[in-house]
Amino acid sequence: MPRIIVCLKYAIDVSQIKVDSATRKLLTADAPRKISDFDKNALEEAIRIKEKHGGEVIALTVSSENASSALREALAIGADKAFLVHDSTIQNSDTLVVSQILAEAVKKFGSFDLIICGEASIDSYSGQVGPRLAEILGIPAVTYARKVGLEGDAIIAERSLEDFSEVVKVKMPALLTVTKEINEPRVPTLMDVLKASRKELVKWSLSDLGVLKEKVEAIAVQLLEVSAPKVERKKVRIEGENPKEIADKLVKALIQDGVLGG
Amino acid sequence: MVFDFTETEEQKLIVKAVKEWCERNLTAVRVRQMDDKGHPYPKDIAEGLAKLGVIMGTVPQEHGGLGLDWKTQALIAETIGYYDPTIATAAGFMAVETGWGYTIDRHCSETVREKYVKPAIRGEKFIGIGATEPVGGSDVAGHKTTAKMEGNEWVLNGEKTFISGTEECKTWGGGYWVNARTGPLVPEAPHRNITAFFVPIDADGVEVIEPYKDSGRMAISTGGFVLKDVRLSDEYRLGEVGKGFYHTMEGFDNARLMIGASCAGVIRRILDDAIPYIKERKVFGMPLAKYEAIQFELAEIYMEMEALKLMTMKTAWMQDIRYAEEGLTVKVSEAKTFKPTEVAKWISMIKWKGPFLALKAAEKAMIWLGAAGYTKEYLFEAAWRGVMSYVVGAEGGQNIQKIVIGRELLGKEYVPYK
Numbered sequence: 063m064p065r066i067i068v069c070l071k072y073a074i075d076v077s078q079i080k081v082d083s084a085t086r087k088l089l090t091a092d093a094p095r096k097i098s099d100f101d102k103n104a105l106e107e108a109i110r111i112k113e114k115h116g117g118e119v120i121a122l123t124v125s126s127e128n129a130s131s132a133l134r135e136a137l138a139i140g141a142d143k144a145f146l147v148h149d150s151t152i153q154n155s156d157t158l159v160v161s162q163i164l165a166e167a168v169k170k171f172g173s174f175d176l177i178i179c180g181e182a183s184i185d186s187y188s189g190q191v192g193p194r195l196a197e198i199l200g201i202p203a204v205t206y207a208r209k210v211g212l213e214g215d216a217i218i219a220e221r222s223l224e225d226f227s228e229v230v231k232v233k234m235p236a237l238l239t240v241t242k243e244i245n246e247p248r249v250p251t252l253m254d255v256l257k258a259s260r261k262e263l264v265k266w267s268l269s270d271l272g273v274l275k276e277k278v279e280a281i282a283v284q285l286l287e288v289s290a291p292k293v294e295r296k297k298v299r300i301e302g303e304n305p306k307e308i309a310d311k312l313v314k315a316l317i318q319d320g321v322l323g324g
Numbered sequence: 325m326v327f328d329f330t331e332t333e334e335q336k337l338i339v340k341a342v343k344e345w346c347e348r349n350l351t352a353v354r355v356r357q358m359d360d361k362g363h364p365y366p367k368d369i370a371e372g373l374a375k376l377g378v379i380m381g382t383v384p385q386e387h388g389g390l391g392l393d394w395k396t397q398a399l400i401a402e403t404i405g406y407y408d409p410t411i412a413t414a415a416g417f418m419a420v421e422t423g424w425g426y427t428i429d430r431h432c433s434e435t436v437r438e439k440y441v442k443p444a445i446r447g448e449k450f451i452g453i454g455a456t457e458p459v460g461g462s463d464v465a466g467h468k469t470t471a472k473m474e475g476n477e478w479v480l481n482g483e484k485t486f487i488s489g490t491e492e493c494k495t496w497g498g499g500y501w502v503n504a505r506t507g508p509l510v511p512e513a514p515h516r517n518i519t520a521f522f523v524p525i526d527a528d529g530v531e532v533i534e535p536y537k538d539s540g541r542m543a544i545s546t547g548g549f550v551l552k553d554v555r556l557s558d559e560y561r562l563g564e565v566g567k568g569f570y571h572t573m574e575g576f577d578n579a580r581l582m583i584g585a586s587c588a589g590v591i592r593r594i595l596d597d598a599i600p601y602i603k604e605r606k607v608f609g610m611p612l613a614k615y616e617a618i619q620f621e622l623a624e625i626y627m628e629m630e631a632l633k634l635m636t637m638k639t640a641w642m643q644d645i646r647y648a649e650e651g652l653t654v655k656v657s658e659a660k661t662f663k664p665t666e667v668a669k670w671i672s673m674i675k676w677k678g679p680f681l682a683l684k685a686a687e688k689a690m691i692w693l694g695a696a697g698y699t700k701e702y703l704f705e706a707a708w709r710g711v712m713s714y715v716v717g718a719e720g721g722q723n724i725q726k727i728v729i730g731r732e733l734l735g736k737e738y739v740p741y742k
Binding site: 130131135138141238249251252253254255258259308 | 333334336337338340341342343344348375376377378381390392400
């Protein structure tokens with residue numbers, strides 16, 4: 063019966079970010095946070111595997127914020143236990159540091175069979191944490207999985223790549239990152255929500271994992287600016303005698319701008 | 325006194341789950357289809373709501389519910405009102421099934437609970453309230469339905485009209501809370517000698533009449549039924565013999581609380597749909613929202629909505645304490661004693677305020693948007709038609725609410741009608 067760890071990012075809800083119209087700066091500090099969308103797919107897939115094969119699902123979050131409400135939601139959705147590594151030092155950490163901390167947490171759990179992450183996070187969308195974590199732990203990483211099945215001690219996954227898909231088989235322990243189309247995450251029932259309050263939610267600090275704050279701070283990334291792209295309309299008016307002439311002019315203009323291939 | 329308006333983590337997650345479910349299942353398109361098509365209420369939505377756990381959430385867990393408190397159930401009703409502003413869902417499953425279902429569960433036998441309450445919580449059957457008679461709803465003295473004990477059975481005769489959910493109940497199975505006179509009419513105290521019963525819709529002698537052609541909340545039916553020598557064992561009695569009026573007032577309290585909460589949701593939805601339009605639509609060179617004629621009305625409705633929400637939450641808080649005092653397991657932060665009539669006053673205030681305010685919000689939104697607001701592209705007109713059912717008297721006439729408020733302010737001797 064597989065022991066599955068699901069990594070959940072407590073991400074900025076990008077649909078609710080406001081932009082300062084004068085400076086174009088994103089007002090991220092005021093934006094609410096939530097479980098990153100793709101990570102919900104990861105959680106759903108883990109629960110489906112558990113429902114079919116048994117085992118245990120552990121939700122794991124590393125955050126500078128108090129993400130306990132998100133983890134409580136993960137417990138309502140179906141995780142058996144949740145662990146939050148919470149430390150304000152992590153605030154300026156990049157994917158390298160986050161994956162190192164995740165790796166330390168995974169080591170503290172002891173044995174596991176599968177780690178599932180979303181293909182990327184909705185806010186920074188680097189897609190690096192999953193593969194980095196696998197590398198640190200020395201296990202195979204199967205990225206962009208859109209279909210997953212268990213066969214004995216191996217995982218069979220269909221990977222969604224740019225122009226084609228491929229099916230791979232890897233022995234567990236392994237790490238998967240999953241795409242949005244792999245499943246539709248369930249909505250927890252209210253009874254699930256009530257039961258979640260009785261499930262285990264453990265909070266760890268960096269020192270609980272033996273990670274030195276100074277080390278984390280030393281390689282912190284300083285984010286200088288995040289701003290919204292300036293979008294200006296070209297305001298080109300295409301006129302002509304008839305629809306064909308107008309269409310021809312439009313196509314020519316689009317080719318000139320590189321929107322369409324010549 | 326402790327003032328803390330923070331929702332608990334559990335309440336936040338419950339509301340989030342209800343929102344997510346509604347965003348998938350009670351979309352504006354689906355609600356429009358439901359309103360256009362009319363009853364019966366879609367079974368898939370009813371079963372989905374039941375599986376989610378929102379129907380009769382306050383019923384204790386050992387009776388098949390979730391044991392939620394009324395504050396949490398009010399937050400749920402508000403969310404349901406938001407996503408279905410036609411109020412078909414709120415009327416059918418919050419006011420009727422939750423408000424009355426909970427009250428039925430409090431007063432019913434194990435037989436009724438197993439055969440009707442639990443299946444209704446699971447979304448399989450429909451249970452509701454059949455209070456109104458051809459003479460009216462609140463004029464209890466005029467009610468003609470009777471129940472007489474013959475051998476070891478009650479025999480009921482009478483007629484109930486303007487009853488929510490008769491078609492759903494007939495199709496899915498279920499039954500109704502029905503009051504009947506079980507003793508002589510006492511002119512100065514007509515509420516005495518009334519006993520409540522649970523009448524299965526398929527009991528011999530129950531004849532369901534054709535549903536009415538309503539103006540609004542089209543997805544849930546309104547009909548009635550005639551009782552001709554309906555024989556029920558004593559297991560179908562609800563509460564004590566002769567105490568039916570008091571038990572019924574308890575049911576109205578629960579249903580009206582759900583109405584206040586769901587109306588707050590309807591109003592918020594109307595504002596959320598109208599605000600983007602009035603900010604974008606320009607006339608005479610500036611957005612509609614810049615005109616004070618509109619902006620001030622918006623500000624007033626918003627203020628009143630927030631007042632309604634505060635009043636609703638206070639009422640729910642009182643209701644939790646009222647039930648806690650009776651020894652039920654509800655989570656309350658502070659123990660305080662209220663007379664049930666004091667709770668009823670607050671419930672009447674939100675039953676009066678909620679529907680009138682929702683009606684006003686829908687009307688104003690239509691006027692702000694002009695011709696666009698009058699079309700079925702928006703749900704304003706459907707909300708207007710729907711909440712009107714509460715204004716005209718569903719779950720108690722609006723002026724009756726004022727009589728209750730007046731009674732509590734002035735004393736019983738100033739009640740104009742018995």
